[in-house]
Amino acid sequence: DGGITQSPKYLFRKEGQNVTLSCEQNLNHDAMYWYRQDPGQGLRLIYYSQIVNDFQKGDIAEGYSVSREKKESFPLTVTSAQKNPTAFYLCASQDGWELFFGSGTQLSVL
Amino acid sequence: QQQVKQSPQSLIVQKGGISIINCAYENTAFDYFPWYQQFPGKGPALLIAIRPDVSEKKEGRFTISFNKSAKQFSLLIMESPPGDSATYFCAASMMTAGGTSYGKLTFGQGTILTVHP
Numbered sequence: 001d002g003g004i005t006q007s008p009k010y011l012f013r014k015e016g017q018n019v020t021l022s023c024e025q026n027l028n029h030d031a032m033y034w035y036r037q038d039p040g041q042g043l044r045l046i047y048y049s050q051i052v053n054d055f056q057k058g059d060i061a062e063g064y065s066v067s068r069e070k071k072e073s074f075p076l077t078v079t080s081a082q083k084n085p086t087a088f089y090l091c092a093s094q095d096g097w098e099l100f101f102g103s104g105t106q107l108s109v110l
Numbered sequence: 111q112q113q114v115k116q117s118p119q120s121l122i123v124q125k126g127g128i129s130i131i132n133c134a135y136e137n138t139a140f141d142y143f144p145w146y147q148q149f150p151g152k153g154p155a156l157l158i159a160i161r162p163d164v165s166e167k168k169e170g171r172f173t174i175s176f177n178k179s180a181k182q183f184s185l186l187i188m189e190s191p192p193g194d195s196a197t198y199f200c201a202a203s204m205m206t207a208g209g210t211s212y213g214k215l216t217f218g219q220g221t222i223l224t225v226h227p
Contacts, residue, residue, distance in 0.1 A: 040119065040219060041219060042219040043154070043217040045214060090154070097203075097205055099215060101153025103151070
């Protein structure tokens with residue numbers, strides 16, 4: 001089955017801890033994105049990557065980091081500098097003008 | 111200038127009813143306007159999209175109306191079954207801009223649609 005796989009589905013972070021959200025795609029898409037979803041605020045862009053070994057900050061990149069060492073993988077690290085990390089995180093890849101989203105990771109703070 | 115404003119925040123209709131969701135934008139460089147549908151606990155999926163060279167696009171029960179001069183676009187959903195209950199997002203992008211702007215979608219705040227049986 002082709003698609004975007006995000007894991008884990010639920011993640012809990014302790015104060016001061018870094019956590020990494022996984023995003024894998026087997027669609028052979030070059031561009032990948034990370035969005036954060038908060039109730040009533042829509043989706044906001046954190047980071048995006050148009051090609052391997054290159055990525056750009058989105059609108060709310062502070063407190064987050066990414067890497068793009070392989071075409072298939074675009075992991076997101078939520079660092080301890082992100083003071084309000086509780087949100088639903090969505091990864092997407094792009095084919096032409098369409099974004100294909102994963103099923104998301106719900107991150108909560110313990 | 112990058113914002114997309116969406117209304118209403120929520121909408122309740124009866125089965126078979128009609129829904130209209132509106133979006134407004136400021137950036138005249140936007141040239142691609144998709145609507146995404148999201149079910150609880152899932153990622154959004156593309157529903158329908160329009161380019162500014164047409165004023166209306168219809169796919170089944172879903173119609174986008176686009177008003178370039180007013181910088182507004184709307185989603186009309188006809189004859190909804192309860193299965194249409196979801197959150198709907200409008201978005202906009204500068205698809206022909208190239209460079210680092212290509213493909214970046216700016217989303218509206220979302221509209222929660224509830225269709226009662």
